Amino acid sequence: MTDANLDRRGADRLKAVLAPLGVAAAAGAVFAVVGTIDPNQPGNYPTCPFLWATGLYCPGCGTLRTIHALAHLDPVTALGLNPLALAMVPFLLFWWGRWMVNAWRGRPRRTTLAHPAYLWAFLAMVILYWVVRNLPFGVFLAP
Template identity: 70%
Template structure:
């Protein structure tokens, strides 16, 4: 039996195979989210120290993200925002892009190679750099974890 005849006999097989990417990414993300929710990053010895913080004494843009994810896993959005607001605000955008990827894959529409227009990516990079600088300045201490 040819491959075309096999596909005609199982019309959903191609879609299911195509969804392996988005579903695999969701499963991996869910596993990491579950692990960080179960293993408290506030307890010493479970995770390594941020190398940038260790070497410089300054916070990087990611400092506090593990604890923020742990707080989100326990439904404490306010605590998560206090630990790393940029990471928490980024979550809905990541969910949107994942949903768009999954939907386009399901509909067998071409998946764009970039997440967003390059101007948005550069703007986000600039935002991360400004966030990184401001959270280490005296007036930006409210952004520190």
């Protein structure tokens, strides 16, 4: 392989990983901002529109405070605020890592995130979580 081919291959790899690196940078920026600006203080962030309109918690309620707790290395508090969001972190890291490795290796992007059965099961789990956290016996899931 010539030096020109090696240089081209390196440039192609760098170009391929720009998207996953951009997502990582954006996630890091969100993590830094939410870790710095406390969502527990009134007025720092808007109220959840679903909570405001209905008085019920959505599946995402408590996620900002969960991120803030994780930024301050407090996983116990994070678990109490939104266990679903905390449980999603390893999956998101896995998918991002797989995307990064495949981009680095020059493999084509997959057009599907996961098998449809897994996505439907996840959707059902989110809806169940949404309902249960608003019932009297599910108060432990409320933020």
